[in-house]
Amino acid sequence: MSDRDVTISRLGINRRDFMKYCTATATAMGLSTSVAPRIAAAITSPNRPPVIWLHGQECTGCTESLLRPSHPTLDHLILDLISLDYHETLSAGAGHQAEHFLQESVKANKGKFILVIEGAVPVKDGGIYCQVGGKPFLDTVKELGPQAAAVIAIGSCASWGGIQSAPPNPTGATGVPAVLKDIPVVTIPGCPPHPQNFLSTVIHFLTFKKLPALDDKGRPLFAYGRLIHENCERRPHFDAGRFATSFGSEGHRLGYCLFKLGCKGPITHANCPSILFCEVGSGAWPVGTGHPCFGCVEEDVAFKVPLFTQAYINNPTPAAGQPSVVQERESGVTTGGAALAGAAVGIAVGASMMAGKKAADRQDDEE
Numbered sequence: 001m002s003d004r005d006v007t008i009s010r011l012g013i014n015r016r017d018f019m020k021y022c023t024a025t026a027t028a029m030g031l032s033t034s035v036a037p038r039i040a041a042a043i044t045s046p047n048r049p050p051v052i053w054l055h056g057q058e059c060t061g062c063t064e065s066l067l068r069p070s071h072p073t074l075d076h077l078i079l080d081l082i083s084l085d086y087h088e089t090l091s092a093g094a095g096h097q098a099e100h101f102l103q104e105s106v107k108a109n110k111g112k113f114i115l116v117i118e119g120a121v122p123v124k125d126g127g128i129y130c131q132v133g134g135k136p137f138l139d140t141v142k143e144l145g146p147q148a149a150a151v152i153a154i155g156s157c158a159s160w161g162g163i164q165s166a167p168p169n170p171t172g173a174t175g176v177p178a179v180l181k182d183i184p185v186v187t188i189p190g191c192p193p194h195p196q197n198f199l200s201t202v203i204h205f206l207t208f209k210k211l212p213a214l215d216d217k218g219r220p221l222f223a224y225g226r227l228i229h230e231n232c233e234r235r236p237h238f239d240a241g242r243f244a245t246s247f248g249s250e251g252h253r254l255g256y257c258l259f260k261l262g263c264k265g266p267i268t269h270a271n272c273p274s275i276l277f278c279e280v281g282s283g284a285w286p287v288g289t290g291h292p293c294f295g296c297v298e299e300d301v302a303f304k305v306p307l308f309t310q311a312y313i314n315n316p317t318p319a320a321g322q323p324s325v326v327q328e329r330e331s332g333v334t335t336g337g338a339a340l341a342g343a344a345v346g347i348a349v350g351a352s353m354m355a356g357k358k359a360a361d362r363q364d365d366e367e
């Protein structure tokens with residue numbers, strides 16, 4: 001059995017599905033599908049890069065999201081792709097034994113290991129507010145960062161401080177890029193981030209021996225290059241002026257745009273509406289389930305801008321790929337007009353209070 005066959009059988013899928021996955025990964029990274037065989041070779045290589053995974057101020061939600069996807073292939077892929085040498089939550093060893101192994105692994109793999117950091121780094125008072133192994137986390141990050149082949153800050157906490165950095169930020173929590181200023185740090189923000197974005201970044205590094213193209217905040221452009229608002233399935237409602245104005249209102253139940261409920265999709269860069277979560281099909285992301293995006297990947301938005309504050313719209317023009325909103329207007333009767341007419345008739349004939357309230361609700365939801 002070849003290395004590739006061994007990996008594929010461990011994943012519990014057939015060769016065709018494996019190649020489909022490699023092709024989909026290439027596409028998700030904005031690459032030609034012709035690189036799929038190279039991705040397949042990197043994934044099935046027996047030379048798995050050592051990974052040291054540190055935890056600072058965080059909830060371990062990023063690890064949970066990586067290891068508990070609803071589809072088993074993702075977590076198998078992650079654990080097959082890398083050699084997880086040190087992980088404070090998953091390691092079997094503990095205490096001095098684990099810390100000793102960390103030092104040994106760093107010594108043996110200097111310049112070759114991938115350092116993944118989960119959680120914010122508190123820098124106030126010499127970093128005393130987060131200590132692991134009797135040592136400030138700040139010192140460990142500064143010590144290991146320069147020795148790694150690549151540094152990945154996973155989650156919003158590691159990327160820019162996350163909820164710990166919300167005012168008044170008593171511990172001086174900040175992100176890894178602010179601590180390792182002289183080293184390129186890939187950031188995969190999200191609360192939690194999508195496992196596929198982490199996996200694609202690692203696959204890119206293994207396949208091409210270099211990091212993917214990044215934006216000015218260290219985020220891979222293939223995942224964070226577009227606004228959520230550009231690809232949101234509720235965008236036709238936004239363009240047509242149909243908004244949910246309260247949770248549970250008729251507009252909310254009909255799937256109208258959540259802008260007036262504080263959706264931060266227009267100022268948030270992420271691929272959530274394209275790759276969705278939990279591999280359960282359409283609608284499986286916060287906005288799809290009826291909750292406004294709260295901008296978890298954006299340093300200046302999440303935990304800083306109040307949930308119900310409306311976002312600033314930079315680009316009100318509909319994206320070219322969105323369905324037209326014109327057809328409805330061509331009929332000469334807008335849904336808003338129909339609702340108003342219904343209300344007038346209802347009042348005139350003394351219809352129930354309920355009918356009037358429903359019409360008022362709908363009028364409120366539409367502009």
Ligand code: SF4
Nearest residue numbers: 232235257258263265
């Ligand atoms: S404002 Fe939010 S819900 Fe409305 S279209 Fe934009 S991203 Fe989607």
